[in-house]
Amino acid sequence: MEVGSKMSEKLTLVVGATTNPSRYAYFAASRLANAGVPFIPIGIKSGEVFGEKILDLRTKPALENIHTITLYIGTANQEEWLDYLISLTPKRIIFNPGTENPIFFQRAKAAGIEAMHGCTLVMLGSNQY
Template identity: 75%
Template sequence: MEAGMMSDKLTLVVGATTNPTRYAYFAAGRLSAAGVPFIPIGVKTGELFGEEIIDLRTKPDLENIHTITLYIGPGNQVEWIDYLIGLAPKRIIFNPGTENPVFFQKAKAKGIEVLQACTLVMLSTDQY
């Protein structure tokens, strides 16, 4: 898939961090390199590949989110589930270690595609 074809897949990277050893950091870098627009959001501050990390605690009103890719574990998801579902994404990717059956079912019930997958693998195999 060409990068231009992915430009309509605005992706919310939940759990964004400037720590280069974290998967959320790698994912933001890969999205950026692939030409996929992304919004980093989390409780950390800083800039990630030219995008300022938005404070998740403010539950900002975001629009046109195509994909939410999760990098926070189930124990840290509880207070954000309804907020994230309320953004009405087309899909939510539960990366390894973020699987949450409650969140999964709530999202599915709202007609959101849910995937237990790895954003990095999906990008590297043109399945994003």
Template identity: 55%
Template sequence: MANSKKTVVIGASPNPSRYAYQAAHMLSRHGHDFIPLSIKKGNVAGEEIMDLREKPVITDIDTLTLYIGPQHQAEWIDYLLSLSPRRIIFNPGTENKYFIQKAEGQGVEVVSGCTLVMLQTGTY
């Protein structure tokens, strides 16, 4: 099996000051396939941002990494879980008790952590 962990960056951004932008670039540098998914348009680290509102079908996902706050997650929870990720990383500020319980109830590994730190420390 390849070392790459296909990751969907939820809340991806073409804005270099956003953590989601930095995560996309770092995933790319570490050799992980990533799919940017957001309501924002543009591209990041050479990948076109897919429109979250279209709820695209994405398969073979290892990880969802969240960069949208709990106040904006409700309408996407069922869709995101339907993608059948192996794990979801709740980056700082994205923690959502309801989403976490629902994910764990479906057997999804839940990590409260920072994707950037995990990549930098080799714990991704």
């Protein structure tokens, strides 16, 4: 991917990041890295994925210029982070399969954030990211 392309401008926060190669969040980090999309992995497990240190979600780090949040944590585990993630004012939040949450979805939309049900992996693979 060429530097300066539209994809490289979409700083993506991968919520639920993990070093476990069998998890979809890991696949997403891999695909983002391969596509040249800058990403920040964040989760409750420490480690590093594709050259990026996984930030500790529990500390709710101050982050800026987040374009996209892609969710890989189930609905039951989202409530604690909902206000924090909305406060990052991303342009969009992708609710990947298994992360659908009508309350979070509506709160994001009410905050002016594009909320969508989708699959980051499919979107990247079909140039719809």
